[in-house]
Amino acid sequence: MKPLLYGAPLSPFVRKVRLLLELKEVSYDSKMIIPYATPEEYKSLNPLRRVPALTLGEHVFADSAVISHFLDAHYANKQLIPNDLFLRAHCEWLEKYADYELSALTTFTVFSQRILNRISGKPTDEGAVLDAVNNKLPPLFDYLESQLNGLFFINDEITLADISIASQLISYEHANESVSKEKWPKLARFYQNFTQHSVVEQIILSEKTMLNKILRS
Numbered sequence: 001m002k003p004l005l006y007g008a009p010l011s012p013f014v015r016k017v018r019l020l021l022e023l024k025e026v027s028y029d030s031k032m033i034i035p036y037a038t039p040e041e042y043k044s045l046n047p048l049r050r051v052p053a054l055t056l057g058e059h060v061f062a063d064s065a066v067i068s069h070f071l072d073a074h075y076a077n078k079q080l081i082p083n084d085l086f087l088r089a090h091c092e093w094l095e096k097y098a099d100y101e102l103s104a105l106t107t108f109t110v111f112s113q114r115i116l117n118r119i120s121g122k123p124t125d126e127g128a129v130l131d132a133v134n135n136k137l138p139p140l141f142d143y144l145e146s147q148l149n150g151l152f153f154i155n156d157e158i159t160l161a162d163i164s165i166a167s168q169l170i171s172y173e174h175a176n177e178s179v180s181k182e183k184w185p186k187l188a189r190f191y192q193n194f195t196q197h198s199v200v201e202q203i204i205l206s207e208k209t210m211l212n213k214i215l216r217s
Contacts, residue, residue, distance in 0.1 A: 003028040003071070006042070007051030008035055009207055010115075010174070012107050012167040013064035013099070014052045019163045020068050022199045026075050065095060068160055080160045087154055094153055094161035098168050101140055105132040106172040114175040119214055133177055141184045148186040151193045158194075166194045170204060174211060 003021070005028055007014035021028050033042060038049040045053035046062035054061045056074075061067045072081045082088045109132040113124050144165065147153055153161045169179065169191050181188040194200060 001057050004055045005030045006033045006045060006053040006055075008032060009203075009210060010171075011035060011051050012103060012171045013050075015170060015203065015207075016064050016160075016163055016167040017052050017054065017067050017071070018203060019167065019200065020071055020080060020160065022203065023080065023158065023163070023197075024071070024075050024078050026071070065099060068095075068163075072160065080158065080163065082154060082159060091154055091159050091161045094147070095164040097140075097143075098161075098164035102165065102168040105137050105140070106168040106175075109136075110177055111171040111175045115211070115215075129175075138183070141179060141187055145184045145187045148190055151190060153190070158197075162190070162194055166191060166200070170195070170207070174207065 003026065005014065005017055005021070007017075007030075009015065009018070009030075018030075033039075033051050033053075035051050038051075042049055042053070045055070045060055048062070050062070052062075052064055052067060054067045054071075061070055069081065072079055081091055110129050113126070113129050117124050150156050152158060153165070172178070179188045179191055195204060
């Protein structure tokens, strides 16, 4: 019995679950669900009609954090959430920081304005983009920089914290922005190292191919 993941690959929250599944080498199926245009029947999976959702047999899960924590416990061959209570709490905090603080700017401002608005034929509010890039994101990047002492955020190995943060930065990169190596060298090195993982490379390549096809159509 394989998990079935519902959502759009370009969503950073769907990407987070995909990365977790791929890194844990769990076979899964996926079904495209477009955010903001979810079919009526999708409400039975997530009454908020947000992506992602996931089913495993008769069991239904919604919200990327809930899904990720379940999957990590259910497929325990390679844990991506630490067992140590203190490290687990820090991992969960960094995941929340990415999902709520970073996403508001990297995804729901920069990516949304430059990519989603273009796809839907709406004008780009470049002022909002520049305000996010130049004023609002730097303090968030400063904090993440302070949390890094190596290539990963926790215990020198990939955890859900890394996946969550990188998932937002991938959306940022899709919108033609990047973390400055001069201002945030540790964060930039983390992102470069993370995205060089073969699993991550393949997902990013598939997303860029999809994105280029959509933008050309």
